[in-house]
Amino acid sequence: MPIPFREVISHPDLPARFPDAEMIERYLGAGSPAGELIYLGLGETWTQVAPGLVSALAGPLPSHSHGYIVSQYGLPRLQRTLRSYIASSHRLPSGLEAGRDFEVAVTSGGTRNAMFDFARLLQSEPSLGLIAESGVTPVLISTLPGWSYESVVDALGYRSRYLPLWQDNGYQPSTKEFDELLDSVIADPGQKPAIIAINAQHNPTGVNWRPDTVRHMIRRALEAGAAVLIDDAYYGVHDPGVTPTSALRILLEELQGAPPEAHRRWLAVRSLGKQFHCSGWGIGAATAHPDTLDALVNTVLLTRSFATAVPLQEAMADWLEDPAAERYREEKNQEFAAKRAEVSELVRTRLGYPPDAIHVGDCTAFLCVRLPFPAHRGGEHLAEFLEECLNKTGVLMGVDRTIADRSGEGAHEPICFRIYLGPPQEVLTEAVTRLATAGYTYRL
Ligand SMILES: Cc1ncc(COP(=O)(O)O)c(C=O)c1O
Known part of the structure; x- marks a missing residue:
């Protein structure tokens, strides 16, 4: 199915701060000289949305879903569904009780907003104990490579520091290096x-972090008086x-012995966009201590929005209650596993x-x-390389921020391509074939 890029990428008259958009615009403007664009730079296909979800949206939807929802926790039916979905899929201990130990709200507008609201709450709610005194900068720790949490919280005055992930450790976080960073x-x-920030199904490395590592990081975070942000965007996307x-389960277990303030200082977000290929819906779940969630949705969120996208919430509730949703997720996970194996083989052989x-x-x-060249050729060279490759092959690759060497923190030189495996295998095979034909092999 051809992707209508012009329908999803901003018009050239409008400023676009996303470098890929400009490259794509130039490529399409030149008449797609090397064939139909294959875009592997962003985790999006625009073609794989779960059909059952689309049918649910086609309705009929109850008329009330077009009106305001007078609950900041989202559509009540979806909120109840998510409460049990989160508890069962995250294998929460049976002794824990929703409403007492944790609570779940619907996020509409993307989990990024919930993260932003949480970071704001930590800066404004004295009882959470994290309002920084003047001259003291609150620090968010995440990994490199990793998702750009800094783009969410830096505007609020946070500084980001990074735990490097190394290939020789299978890109698992090192607890020793985590301790050193936290201690510093x-x-x-x-x-x-x-x-x-804990992203245990890690974007971009595709590594499932070891439970004992996650436990160590959470335990140390709680002892240090820091808040824990669990980002489970890819929790549902894993090989069979x-x-x-x-x-989330580990956090709730660790809280049993933690100081009382720690019980309210965490947030877990789970986008549903990745597992059902509907990122544009912005629907997901936010789980937190009931008091924290109350403050998040009834105070912080309310300053900017009522619950939104209610028809999407109705459709998501229908879909999650349908056994077809789990079947779809399992099928897609089988496809991802097959594509992971096939594409890595093609990259090796072709x-x-x-x-x-x-x-x-x-x-x-x-x-x-x-990347088939040293990281010091990154920056502008890399952008030129990507665009040249796009012009010769019609394939636009993604690159990821990685620490280039062990010499220092914060060197954002990319050293890896990130290949998105969402498109059908034929499209991925075509991408590798075009790269091989144009000479984009490991030894350039
Ligand atoms: C690791 C990670 N976290 C969070 C998000 C945000 O997801 P959403 O906008 O679907 O809520 C993404 C989206 O790409 C992601 O990759």
């Missing part, structure tokens, strides 16, 4: 550990047979990548392969 923040009088590490330059994970929708 604690030891700095100008900084305060404020948020530890893989048990996704439930960071593009000549050595096995150690390909990192095959077992969750998320991505495959990482090392």
Whole structure:
């Protein structure tokens, strides 16, 4: 199915701060010289939405779903469905009670907004104990490579510090390096550990973090008085047979022995966009201590929005209650596993990548392969390389921010391509074939 890029990428008259958009516009404007665009730079297909979800949206929907919802927790029916969906899919301990130990709200507008609201709440609610004194900067710790949490919280005055992930450790976080980083923040009088982000089904490496590592990070975060932000965007996207590490379960277990303030200082978000290929819906779940969630939705969220996208919430409630939803997720996970294997094989055989330059994970929708040139040729060179490759092949790759060497934190030089495995296998095969034909092999 051809993708109507012009329908999803902003018009050239409008400013676009997304470099890919400009490259795509130039490529389409030139008449797609190397064939139909294959865009692997963003985790989106625009073609794979769950059909049952689309049927649910086609209705009939109850007329009330077109009006305001007088609950900041989202459509009551979806909120109740998500409460049990989160508890069962994250394998929460049976002794825990929704409404007492945790509560769940619908997020509409993307989980990014819930993260932003949480970061705002930590800065405004004295009882959470994280309002930074003047001259002290709250710090968010996340990983490199990793999703850009800094783009959500930096505008609120946070500073981001990064835990590097290394290939020789299978891109698992090192607890030793985590401790060193956290201790250095604690030891700095100008900084305060404020948020530890845990993305246990890790974008972009596709690594399912080990439960004992996640437990260690959470335990240390709680001891250090930091808030825990669990980002489970890819929790539902994993190879068959893989048990996704439930960071939420581990957190709730660890809270049993934690100081009382810690019980209210966490948020877990789960986008439903990735597992059902409906990221444009912006629907997901936010789980937190009941008091924290109350403050988040009834105070912070209310300053800018009532519950929105209610027809989408109706359709999502129908879909989640239908056994077809779980079947769809399992089928897609089988497809992702097959594509992970097939594409890594093609990259090895047709593009000549050595096995150690390909990192095959077992969750998320991505495959990482090392750039075939040194990281110091990054920056503008890399943008030029991507555009040249696009012009010659019609394939636009993604790159990921990675620490280039062990010399220092914060070197954002990319060293990996991130290949999005969402498109059908024929499209991915076509992309590799075009790269091979144009000479974009490992030894350029
Ligand atoms: C790791 C990670 N976290 C969070 C998000 C935000 O997801 P959504 O906008 O679907 O809520 C994404 C989206 O790409 C992601 O990859």
